[in-house]
Amino acid sequence: MTLIMPTVESDNASLSYMDRAGEGMPILFLHGSGFSKEVFSQQFESEELAGHRLIAVDLPGHGASPDAADPKATYSYAGFAAAVTGFIREIGLERCVVVGWSLGGHVAYEMLDAVPEVAGVLTFGAPPAVGGPLGIVRSLHISRNLLLISKGRFSKLDAERFELACLGGMRRGEFVDALLRTDEKMRPLLSRSVMSISGGGQKERLEASRTPVCILQGRHDPIARTGYVQTLSWPALFEGRAVIFEESGHAPFVDAQERFDRLVRRFCDAVASGQTGHAGNDMLPLSLAV
Template identity: 40%
Template sequence: MTAGDFTIRALDIDLSVRQSAGKGLPIVLVHGSGASKAVFDRQFSSPLSDLFRLVAIDLPGHGLSENSPDASHYTLGGFSRSVGAVIDALGLERALIFGWSLGGHVAIELAQSHPAIAGLMVSGAPPFGKGPISLLRAFQIHRDMLLAGKEMFTPADCERWLRMCYGPVPYPAALSDLKRTDERVRPTIAQSLRKPEGPDQKTIVEDLAVPVAFVNGGRDPIVRLSFFESFEMPTLWQGPHVIAEAGHAAFREAPETFNALLHRFAMDVTIAELRQDRAERQSARGRG
């Protein structure tokens, strides 16, 4: 598959994908609610795209991907299955996954279920447990947060959402991407998170066998940074990282700092994969 944009038919809908020509470990990038793969332009225009095989996906109902005919794709599980289907279609045997905001929660679900995931990095996506108390501990509570479950956006809603997510300078396509997003996405996600049988992402992350990295902006208006201090697990990569000068979209607001962290994490995951492969080959020779 050559570098550039293309479409993959997965789970009965067309999904738009962008990838770079890098030959290193694949890094799957998953955007947040109301965004698209275009939000990762500062990763694709960086040296990361030459070193690693960057793969960004427009989630169902976003960007150039199709809408879900019955909104069944608009849950964390549904989005996760869509990303997993793209990974399978591309034949990625091992990959690192980075998810931002909603995409971070999708990435957590995928890391639990897909055998190709070799490492997980999330930003702006606190792995919450079950129940409303956990959500209150994970997220800041203010008026603009109610937009996350609102179906129809007014022009004022769009302005508030973009400011909350991207600060004063959103990416060029941010407003058009937000207006294009299927209006059923936000309420469907919000309803699925409120259900008693909803996801327990805190337990998922704590039980993962692969390296996990948390990278957040120090001025993020959505997540509670203190929530990440509660995670103690052997797979945590160098402790929670905070980019002090950034807000919710740290990978855009401080791309040089973020890209350096992603590069280091990807290299550490790559080295761990090589060591594991070597150990497995030696074990196989010993059995032979």
């Protein structure tokens, strides 16, 4: 595996990323809040995804990417999406599938139909909700873990607790330093931005989208509500429903890696071939097909 880890300057931000060559549809991975591109290292070693070009980027204020020059403008779903859009164009991606975890999934939603290079979006742990406090209550579990999402400076104990909630105890301690490194302005500003969203929010955006979207959810996710995700349906939703991994938590790409990688490959193949509609009666049940 040949892996390069450069930094790209665009009009919006300077972003660090890792890039592995491949002939198939490029896949761009976006990490969750406080984490870094390295969280997807297992996907870069996956046999299932060996034929695809794989790219993972550190969002502004995360990992090896510098903190935002204009935090108020950048630390929002739309601000992160603008930085990623600039990155996509700077490295010359003409068509790609964006795979987003948690915060990364919400950033991906912002690019639907607005960024023609994005041919499809697959998310997990990122329930698209209506705007404001009502959307948060309906789509997320209210808990001590959720309170950490808006906290500025993390203690080491905060970082360990948040990592445990997000990764379910797998790869324990690997991302504590990344969580501590995250720009302390990011979480409070992002939370305020999310609370200020009004109207139909990302749910309305997805329901109107023509871009194929696959939504994956772990049954035992301690952050995102599985019941809410199961109510979602719109024409461009891959096979007409959310995919539920029964044994997974917030990070199915880690706790069910092989099955996750198969789903990513299958969705990418469907996007590349234009076969992303609802499942018919002649198709395998999703639990058997992925």
